[in-house]
Amino acid sequence: MxxxxxxxxxxxxxxxxxxxxxxxxxxxxxxxxxxxxxxxxxxxxxxxxxxxxxxxxxxxxxxxxxEEFVRDFVFPMFRANTIYEGEYLLGTSxxxxxxxxxxxxxxxxxxxxxxxxxxxxxxxxxxxxxxxxxxxxxxxxxxxxxxxxxxxxxxxxxxxxxxHGIPVEYKRSGQQSPYSMDANLLHISYEGAVLEDPWQAPEESMWRWTVSPEAAPDKPVELELRYQQGDIVAINGQNMSPAEVLAYLNQVAGAHGIGRLDLVENRYVGMKSRGCYETPGGTVMLRAHRAIESLTLDREVAHLKDELMPRYASLIYNGYWWSPERQLLQTMIDASQANVNGRVRVKLYKGNVIITGRESDSDSLFDTKIATFEDDAGAYNQKDAEGFIKLNALRMRIAAQLRNKRS
Incomplete structure (x- = not known):
């Protein structure tokens, strides 16, 4: 010492x-x-x-x-559509x-x-x-x-x-204890008190950023989010910095009952813990980002990202942001976002984030001439599907024939 x-x-x-x-x-x-x-x-x-x-x-x-927090940490994480154990948006991590x-x-x-x-x-x-x-x-x-x-x-x-004469704002046991809370621009978390019993529902008075879906306005609100290389750069036509984007989405989504989560998670140190989270802006960002990627990402690139995402999420949750493997994954993720440009329209209503439109003028892979149920004027030859199906079924047909011989 x-x-x-x-x-x-x-x-x-x-x-x-x-x-x-x-x-x-x-x-x-x-x-x-x-x-x-x-x-x-x-x-x-x-x-x-x-x-x-x-x-x-x-x-x-x-x-x-x-600004640094959202620009260099939150936005890169959301380019990967990152969630831990299927639900947690990693606000503390x-x-x-x-x-x-x-x-x-x-x-x-x-x-x-x-x-x-x-x-x-x-x-x-x-x-x-x-x-x-x-x-x-x-x-x-x-x-x-x-x-x-x-x-x-x-x-x-x-x-x-x-x-030692240290001033603290804390109540002695025997009185109502506050929750252990952690807050930043992405979320606020709650642990302790009644939440230590996974069967006990959180008290309505605990939540700070969101109204309950039941108490949310009866009239929905629509937002138009503009994306540039996978990041939101404008809302309803107004350019915003990364921190401004998240702060605005927190305010609007929270007012419509969006972003509450009650979770039992697996800590890296080995135990399970129960926590509650409010991530209103992040919940909107996740849904909207997947919507713009649905137009602009190649199928196999999108599926590969989805396969790698749980590993990426675990690296962040467990504290490996500065590791070479996270940085390698980030390089790949960021490269995938070069053409993730366009607009997404979302409706916020009583706890729900509803995608009502997505558009990309220059980078959309959605071809109406091919996807239409009407006459496509020869853009797609439906007869080609027969050989495609038979080739993909070949291994299963061979296996079935072998089983039939054995029986």
Whole structure:
């Protein structure tokens, strides 16, 4: 411990990281540099600065990463139509490699000896933060207090905070406990409290971004999304930056009851966990992106992407964003998006995302002359289908003939 002089702490200003800040000072006798990432969590970040100053921190970094987060992490992930275990849109997972990147950058900038985070020893985030840090700075030293200290309960954390005069907004046990939440521009997640029983339905008062589908407006809203190389660049004719796109879709889709998910998932560390998620904008993006790809992607390219997507999703969920295999897959995915250009029209109505139109002026592979049920003027010779079918049936016919001989 004596050789640790300075540590960069991923700091939110909440209960855990506020205690970690003081604990690092007391146990490691080191200077702490705080780093707070603004990735669209919707909270005022200046209180984090004030808390850090009150605890004697001299170097405080608060970085606005909203555009970088959506442009360089969320959009590339959605080009692959990425979902984990069939449902989860990876809202927490995709933020961790960006935070790890800046922890390392600030450590380099401040000549820090180590980095530290507030992820517990039971969760996925410890893996994601540390795999990212090691990939970007192989010699980095990591301090994970939850794997070292004896503050193993919320009550012990609160006692520590009270003893050291650390201001926290948290209620003692015996009162209604808040959920453990994580938010960014892509989603907000909820864990703990009644959600620890998979049979218990989430309380309606828990949800923050979405109305219930039952309470959503009776009148639908239609949006027109314009795509350029697989990314949304305009909505209803108005050009928008990546962060603006996601923020707008969150607002509109959330108001129409879109994006709620109640999931039991398999954590990388081996246990199952139950969480609830709100991802309104991401839910629209996934449906709309598949719609524009249905026009512009070759069949085998689309099917190959679908086959590779679960592996790509697992790499992100498990913390391997900076791995060579994820980067290799990304190169292929991005190459597939060169002709994914055009417009998609969606209707949002009481929790549903309904595709009502898709169009690509220059890159559509949909040929009306061939696909029509009317006279195609010889564009497609239906007699050709006979040989096609017989050739594809050949192996099955041979196998059937053999079975008949044996019987």
């Amino acid at each position: 004596n050789d640790i002089k300075k540590v960069v702490l991923a700091y939110s200003g909440g209960l855990d990281t506020s205690i970690i800040l003081k604990w690092l000072q007391d146990v490691y006798h080191c200077e702490v540099v705080t780093f707070t990432a603004d990735i669209g969590q919707g909270e005022e970040l200046e209180p984090a600065r004030a808390k850090a100053k009150a605890l004697g921190v001299k170097e405080i970094y608060i970085e606005d990463l909203r 995709i933020a961790r490699p960006l935070i790890a990147k800046y922890m390392v950058e600030i450590a380099n900038r401040t000549s820090a000896d180590a980095i530290s985070h507030g992820a517990t020893g039971k969760g996925n985030d410890q893996v994601r933060f540390e795999l990212g840090a090691y990939a970007l700075k192989p010699e980095v030293r990591v301090i994970a207090p939850w794997r070292e200290w004896d503050l193993t309960s919320r009550e012990k954390l609160l006692d520590y905070a009270e003893k």
